[in-house]
Amino acid sequence: MSNRTFTMIKPDATQNGHTGGILAMINEAGFRIVAMKTTQLSAEKAGEFYAVHKERPFYGELVAFMSRGPITAAILEKSNAVEDFRKLIGATNPAQADEGTIRKKYATSIGENAVHGSDSDENAAVEGAFFFSKLEQF
Ligand code: CMP
Numbered sequence: 001m002s003n004r005t006f007t008m009i010k011p012d013a014t015q016n017g018h019t020g021g022i023l024a025m026i027n028e029a030g031f032r033i034v035a036m037k038t039t040q041l042s043a044e045k046a047g048e049f050y051a052v053h054k055e056r057p058f059y060g061e062l063v064a065f066m067s068r069g070p071i072t073a074a075i076l077e078k079s080n081a082v083e084d085f086r087k088l089i090g091a092t093n094p095a096q097a098d099e100g101t102i103r104k105k106y107a108t109s110i111g112e113n114a115v116h117g118s119d120s121d122e123n124a125a126v127e128g129a130f131f132f133s134k135l136e137q138f
Pocket of ligand 1: 058061062110111117
């Protein structure tokens with residue numbers, strides 16, 4: 001069990017003005033923000049971030065969506081961070097997300113699902129390093 005996970009507030013939530021609301025839920029759930037930045041991914045960078053999904057039928061759609069507007073990337077710290085954060089964001093498909101989760105409140109579809117959360121400690125480290133150098137993590 002590691003103490004860090006990685007998240008992105010995706011272009012749909014950013015464009016709909018939900019960044020503050022999502023950060024408040026993250027804060028209230030007891031996560032500490034170790035690093036954070038708002039940026040926009042090029043299609044190339046979005047493709048690289050989601051390379052693990054390259055063979056999936058939705059890959060093109062995912063890359064187009066994730067590069068269409070600004071995102072906020074963050075590294076979060078808490079005990080049992082990966083698992084607890086996945087509980088806080090809820091199911092990938094917001095139709096299946098529990099009450100009280102970020103996706104239940106802010107996501108509109110399985111593709112445009114407001115937030116990303118790492119699915120393992122290993123991926124949390126890789127994804128965090130994709131956006132932040134060691135000097136940018138506090
Ligand atoms: P995320 O947790 O960021 O990881 C992979 C993303 O692919 C996922 O959230 C969704 O946004 C997207 N995704 C997963 N399944 C589908 C699908 N069936 N159609 C479109 N996008 C999907």
